Amino acid sequence: xxxxxxxxxxxxxxxxxxxxxxxxxxxxxxxxxxxxxxxxxxxxxxxxxxxxxxxxxxxxxxxxxxxxxxxxxxxxxxxxxxxxxxxxxxxxxxxxxxxxxxxxxxxxxxxxxxxxxxxxxxxxxxxxxxxxxxxxxxxxxxxxxxxxxxxxxxxxxxxxxxxxxxxxxxxxxxxxxxxxxxxxxxxxxxxxxxxxxxxxxxxxxxxxxxxxxxxxxxxxxxxxxxxxxxxxxxxxxxxxxxxxxxxxxxxxxxxxxxxxxxxxxxxxxxxxxxxxxxxxxxxxxxxxxxxxxxxxxxxxxxxxxxxxxxxxxxxxxxxxxxxxxxxxxxxxxxxxxxxxxxxxxxxxxxxxxxxxxxxxxxxxxxxxxxxxxxxxxxxxxxxxxxxxxxxxxxxxxxxxxxxxxxxxxxxxxxxx
Amino acid sequence: xxxxxxxxxxxxxxxxxxxxxxxxxxxxxxxxxxxxxxxxxxxxxxxxxxxxxxxxxxxxxxxxxxxxxxxxxxxxxxxxx
Numbered sequence: 206x207x208x209x210x211x212x213x214x215x216x217x218x219x220x221x222x223x224x225x226x227x228x229x230x231x232x233x234x235x236x237x238x239x240x241x242x243x244x245x246x247x248x249x250x251x252x253x254x255x256x257x258x259x260x261x262x263x264x265x266x267x268x269x270x271x272x273x274x275x276x277x278x279x280x281x282x283x284x285x286x287x288x289x290x291x292x293x294x295x296x297x298x299x300x301x302x303x304x305x306x307x308x309x310x311x312x313x314x315x316x317x318x319x320x321x322x323x324x325x326x327x328x329x330x331x332x333x334x335x336x337x338x339x340x341x342x343x344x345x346x347x348x349x350x351x352x353x354x355x356x357x358x359x360x361x362x363x364x365x366x367x368x369x370x371x372x373x374x375x376x377x378x379x380x381x382x383x384x385x386x387x388x389x390x391x392x393x394x395x396x397x398x399x400x401x402x403x404x405x406x407x408x409x410x411x412x413x414x415x416x417x418x419x420x421x422x423x424x425x426x427x428x429x430x431x432x433x434x435x436x437x438x439x440x441x442x443x444x445x446x447x448x449x450x451x452x453x454x455x456x457x458x459x460x461x462x463x464x465x466x467x468x469x470x471x472x473x474x475x476x477x478x479x480x481x482x483x484x485x486x487x488x489x490x491x492x493x494x495x496x497x498x499x500x501x502x503x504x505x506x507x508x509x510x511x512x513x514x515x516x517x518x519x520x521x522x523x524x525x526x527x528x529x530x531x532x533x534x535x536x537x538x539x540x541x542x543x544x545x546x547x548x549x550x551x552x553x554x555x556x557x558x559x560x561x562x563x564x565x566x567x568x569x570x571x572x573x574x575x576x577x578x579x580x581x582x583x584x585x586x587x588x589x590x591x592x593x594x595x596x597x598x599x600x601x602x603x604x605x606x607x608x609x610x611x612x613x614x615x616x617x618x619x620x621x
Numbered sequence: 622x623x624x625x626x627x628x629x630x631x632x633x634x635x636x637x638x639x640x641x642x643x644x645x646x647x648x649x650x651x652x653x654x655x656x657x658x659x660x661x662x663x664x665x666x667x668x669x670x671x672x673x674x675x676x677x678x679x680x681x682x683x684x685x686x687x688x689x690x691x692x693x694x695x696x697x698x699x700x701x702x
Contacts, residue, residue, distance in 0.1 A: 269641030331672070335665040 207382040211621065212458040212558050213450050214292025214443030216284035216392075219552050220436050220542050223260025224287055228552070229559055231541070232567045233588045237420035238542050239434050246400050251407045254419035255398045256436030256543030273336055274349060275314035276396035280439035280548070281346035282353060285390050289354060292443040293455055294388070305358040305389040306351035307377040308441070309369040311547030311608070314341030316399050346394050350441070358386035366608030367507075369393050370440065370550025371616050375464030377444050387449040393551030394439035403435060409474065413510060423544075424571035425508035425515050425537035426579040433509040436543025440551030442558065459561045462601065462619040463494030469611030476514055476607065480521030483605070486613035487525035490603060494617035498529035499597035503566045505557045507605040508537035509544045516578040518605060523581070533603075534591065536560075536584045537569040550606040554616055557604040561620045564591045593620060622701050623675060628694045631674050632667070636690075639666040649691035657690075667693075677701055 215225045220238025222228035231238070238256045247253045262271055262279040271279060285308075289295055317340040324332040339345060344362035351360035359380065363372040370393020377391035406412045413432040415422035423434040442461075450457055467489065469482035476483070491498060504522065508515045515537070523530040538556055545552060560566050566589045575583070591600060599620040606614045623631065633647035642657050653659040659667060668679050671693065677700045679687075687693045 267641060269639070272639070331669060335662045 208384065209447035210378045210381045210444050210461045211447050211450050212442050212461060213445045213455040214288040214294065215458065215555050215558065216287030216291060216441040217439065217552050217555050218258050218260060218280050218283045219438040219440070220256030220259060223258070223265065225291070225555060232538060232556065233565065235568045235570045235586060236541060237570065238436065239419040239422060241416070241419050250400055250403055251414055252403050252412045253416045254422060254434060256434060257398060258438050273340070275317040275340040275345055277310045277314060277394045278340070278346040278349045280396060280437070281308050281392070281394040281441065282349055284392065284394070284439040284441040285350045285353060288390065288441045288443045294443065299354070299388060301355040301357045303358055303387040304354060304356045305360065305377065305380050305386040306347050306354070306356040307361045307363070307373045307380070307389055307391040308347040308350050309362045309364055309373045309393055309547055310343060310346060310395045311366050311369050312395070312397055312402065313343035314345055315397050315402060317341040319399060319401055350390055354390060356390070365612035365614065366610055367544070367546050367549055368606040368608035368612040368614040369547035371554060371604060371606035371614040372466070372550065372612070374442060374461065374550065374554050374616060375466065375614060378461045378464055381444055381446050387446050389444045390441060391444055392439060392441035392554070393545070393548045395546040395548035396437050397546060398435060398437050406435065411511065421571050423510045423540050425506070425510045425540050425569060426576050426583055427572045428574040428576045430510045430512060430515065432511055433539065434543040436545045437548065438545055438552060439548050440553070440555040442554060457621055459558045460619040460621050461616065462496065463490045463492070463617035465490030465493055465615040467613045469613065471611055474609050476517050477611070478513070478517060480517050480524055482611060483518060483521035483607065483613050484525040486615045487522060487603065490615035490617045494601060494619060496601045496617060496619065497597040498526045500595050500599065500601040501526070501529065501533055501603060502591050502595065502600045503557070503560050503602035504533050504535045505553045505560070505602070505604045506535050506537045507607045509539055516576060519579055519581050530581055532582070534566040534582055534584050534589050536567045538567055540570045550604070550614065553606065554604050557602050557616070557618050560591065561600060561602045561618050564593055565589065566591055625694055625698055628675065628697050629690070632671060632690060632693060635667055635670045635674065639663055639670065647690055649689065649694060651690050652688055653690065671697060675701060
């Protein structure tokens with residue numbers, strides 16, 4: 206018998222705010238977190254904008270701790286501390302043997318790697334930091350989150366490009382379901398605002414080059430969309446078995462009810478144009494949650510603002526759910542945060558949980574002319590109230606995350 | 622050539638930066654590992670920063686002999702160019 210898994214804590218640091226409350230407020234207000242990159246190193250790049258975290262780690266983390274952590278681990282730890290406190294676990298006795306951590310990023314400690322390569326070239330081998338390896342390894346954020354709270358049930362790092370954050374949360378859910386842990390701190394993080402990844406993504410023709418108008422560059426479902434805008438930050442959740450949460454009287458935001466995963470097996474970077482892989486993941490998530498399609502009232506879409514991806518995802522939603530796709534309020538929050546790569550599934554699951562708990566779907570901004578292929582119910586410009594119940598039962602929301610490599614991960618969140 | 626006092630002050634600044642220890646706590650009689658919480662990786666950071674600051678070479682095999690701040694000050698002072 207699988208255990209029920211609930212969310213008891215949320216944490217985030219994003220281009221919209223240094224915590225969940227400020228991020229959520231900005232999100233509902235339709236703010237953009239995208240800013241021009243004014244650093245010297247950005248002057249000659251084809252892309253000169255990004256979603257930088259609104260609150261720098263230096264404002265909330267001591268210098269010594271910062272110099273020992275890659276920026277991606279700094280974000281993860283800041284968000285994890287918020288989630289832990291939010292869950293009411295700070296200062297409590299937890300059973301460390303029953304505590305896990307699952308945190309991933311899309312491309313690991315890339316700025317640590319590249320900064321140390323610069324040191325190698327300028328100062329020689331002696332100049333490379335003895336801390337470079339534990340900082341740049343992709344499991345570093347998970348390891349530091351595990352160390353912070355004393356997680357001994359298992360510390361893991363799934364990696365699936367831009368599906369990473371959601372895959373980590375699905376992995377954490379399964380740790381609790383299967384009885385390996387009672388509490389798991391999980392999510393995604395990314396810190397890749399550096400000229401090399403930006404140049405590489407730009408050369409793939411994946412990024413918007415609308416440098417003159419950063420706040421309107423990320424525009425999912427708009428006819429003129431021309432690629433994603435890179436963001437940075439982390440979103441972390443505390444998941445807990447329902448019985449463990451009840452036993453300590455914890456506040457419960459929502460249930461993580463199911464996960465659906467599939468692989469396109471089509472192309473290393475392009476999504477399968479038939480949408481079959483995505484549709485399969487959606488169906489599996491709904492089935493895994495034991496939900497009826499009629500309960501699904503909200504989707505936090507992957508929608509990165511790429512010409513093919515955004516509408517392909519909507520076709521897949523219709524393929525998976527038929528007419529039930531039409532009563533789903535669809536939000537593309539990357540229009541405001543930019544695309545956090547491995548961090549996206551983390552913050553967007555936080556948003557999905559908040560939507561189900563607060564009964565409001567965040568808006569999608571920057572749609573000037575709606576693509577006619579975006580023929581489902583897109584929540585535009587203003588937030589939308591959600592019902593608590595449907596005829597089929599309590600509401601369910603989905604969070605879609607897809608990654609280069611053909612990874613599809615869909616999480617189902619149910620109101621409790 | 623840095624004086625003994627200047628070296629101590631410089632080392633204290635380095636230990637403060639890499640290990641977060643207050644500058645005034647870094648005194649000659651303090652042990653790096655016992656008193657200042659400087660682990661082996663942090664010691665490498667201290668050594669590399671000290672090499673750069675004072676223009677000396679501190680070979681890896683020498684580092685294990687530098688148990689106190691005073692040991693490091695003496696080594697640096699006697700090996701400056």
